[in-house]
Amino acid sequence: xxxxxxxxxxxxxxxxxxxxxxxxxxxxxxxxxxxxxxxxxxxxxxxxxxxxxxxxxxxxxxxxxxxxxxxxxxxxxxxxxxxxxxxxxxxxxxxxxxxxxxxxxxxxxxxxxxxxxxxxxxxxxxxxxxxxxxxxxxxxxxxxxxxxxxxxxxxxxxxxxxxxxxxxxxxxxxxxxxxxxxxxxxxxxxxxxxxxxxxxxxxxxxxxxxxxxxxxxxxxxxxxxxxxxxxxxxxxxxxxxxxxxxxxxxxxxxxxxxxxxxxxxxxxxxxxxxxxxxxxxxxxxxxxxxxxxxxxxxxxxxxxxxxxxxxxxxxxxxxxxxxxxxxxxxxxxxxxxxxxxxxxxxxxxxxxxxxxxxxxxxxxxxxxxxxxxxxxxxxxxxxxxxxxxxxxxxxxxxxxxxxxxx
Ligand code: NAD
Numbered sequence: 001x002x003x004x005x006x007x008x009x010x011x012x013x014x015x016x017x018x019x020x021x022x023x024x025x026x027x028x029x030x031x032x033x034x035x036x037x038x039x040x041x042x043x044x045x046x047x048x049x050x051x052x053x054x055x056x057x058x059x060x061x062x063x064x065x066x067x068x069x070x071x072x073x074x075x076x077x078x079x080x081x082x083x084x085x086x087x088x089x090x091x092x093x094x095x096x097x098x099x100x101x102x103x104x105x106x107x108x109x110x111x112x113x114x115x116x117x118x119x120x121x122x123x124x125x126x127x128x129x130x131x132x133x134x135x136x137x138x139x140x141x142x143x144x145x146x147x148x149x150x151x152x153x154x155x156x157x158x159x160x161x162x163x164x165x166x167x168x169x170x171x172x173x174x175x176x177x178x179x180x181x182x183x184x185x186x187x188x189x190x191x192x193x194x195x196x197x198x199x200x201x202x203x204x205x206x207x208x209x210x211x212x213x214x215x216x217x218x219x220x221x222x223x224x225x226x227x228x229x230x231x232x233x234x235x236x237x238x239x240x241x242x243x244x245x246x247x248x249x250x251x252x253x254x255x256x257x258x259x260x261x262x263x264x265x266x267x268x269x270x271x272x273x274x275x276x277x278x279x280x281x282x283x284x285x286x287x288x289x290x291x292x293x294x295x296x297x298x299x300x301x302x303x304x305x306x307x308x309x310x311x312x313x314x315x316x317x318x319x320x321x322x323x324x325x326x327x328x329x330x331x332x333x334x335x336x337x338x339x340x341x342x343x344x345x346x347x348x349x350x351x352x353x354x355x356x357x358x359x360x361x362x363x364x365x366x367x368x369x370x371x372x373x374x375x376x377x378x379x380x381x382x383x384x385x386x387x388x389x390x391x392x393x394x395x396x397x398x399x400x401x402x403x404x405x406x
Contacts, residue, residue: 068142189340
C-alpha cells in the first residue's frame, strides 16, 4: 500500500517488457532531487506553527519539472515521490515537453483560516524558491490547493525575483495569467478518453450507470460532464459520506447543495451507504477521483463495474490491478485518464511565456486532440505488447523518456 513502491512496480513491469536500458531504469528508480523544509506560519492567535513541506523533482529529461502541490494531513515523502514519478510518466504519455515533480505540505487546511493558508503558501515558495521557476520547475494545484493559492505563490515568487513571473506556477485564476479551460481540464481530459473507450467497447452513455468517489475539482466536474452527456450517476462520495440514488442524481442540484452545505451528506432523495458498498455497487463505471489506494486486494473482488476511470492518482494498487485484468475490467490508468490537467497547465505556461492567450474553444480543441491521440497510442501499444492499459501507458512514456535521456 506504499504509493511509491506501487509506482516503482508499475515502472519495472513496463521496463521489463521493453527491455529498457539498465542505466535509464536505474536513473528512473529514484528521484533527481528531494527537498524538504519546515515552514513557519504565524497563526491567527499570534503563535508560530511549523509545517513539514516537500518538493520532489523526479525527472526532467523531456522538459522542466512539473507537478502539483498537495495540502493534506496525510502527505508523506513516499506519497510525494510516487506522485512525482507519475507526473513524469503522465507528461510523456500526452507528449508535452515537461518532466515530473510534486510537492506537499503536511497540514489539514480545513482548520486553517484564509490568512493562515496564504502565509503557508507564501512560505512554501520562499522555502523552495531556488529550485522552482518557469524554466526549472512549475508547480500547480492538487488536493486542497486551488487557483487562489497559485495566485499567492506566483505573487510571492515575483516579489522574490523582482519581476512579475506568471509562468512559475499554473492553475492560476483567469485574471492572474490563468488559462481558459484549466478549471475543468482534468475532468474534460478524462471525459474525452472515456468517450473513446466506450466507443471502442460499443457502449452508449444513456445505457451506463456511474459511481464517482471524490467531489472536488476532478470529481464534481466529471459528474457534471457525464450528466450532460446522458450517463446516470447513481453514487457519489466525498470525505464525509457516500450518497446513493438508483434513479440517478441531478448533478446541477448536487453541486449547488455541496456549495451551500460543504458536504454531500443529506442530499434530498439519497440514501447513505458505506464506502465498501460503494465499490461493490452494480454499476457500469467506477471513477475514483479522491486519493490513492482505494481499490485494493481487499475490495477488488467486489467490483462489478465494466470500466474504471482513474481520475485520482494511484487509486488502484498493483495487487488489485492484476485481479482487474483477470476479471476483464477495463481500467483506464491515472497517467492517461487525469492527464488533461497537466496538458492545459502546459498550455497555460506556454501562454504566459509567449504572452499570447487562447480562447476556451481553442484550449478545449487542443486538449481534445492531445487526449484522443494519447488514448489511441496507448490502446495500440496495449494491443502490440498484449498488456493492460497502465503498462501500455508506461511503455509509451518510457520509450519517450529514454529517447530524450539518450
Ligand atoms: P480537490 O481538493 O478539489 O477534491 C478532493 C475531493 O476528494 C473532495 O471532494 C474530498 O471530499 C474528497 N475526498 C478526500 N478524501 C476522501 C476520502 N477518503 N473518501 C472520499 N472522498 C474523499 O482535489 P482534486 O483536484 O479534485 O483531486 C482529486 C484527485 O485527482 C487527486 O488524486 C489528484 O491528485 C487528482 N488529480 C487532480 C488534478 C487537478 O487538476 N485537480 C489533476 C490530476 C489529478
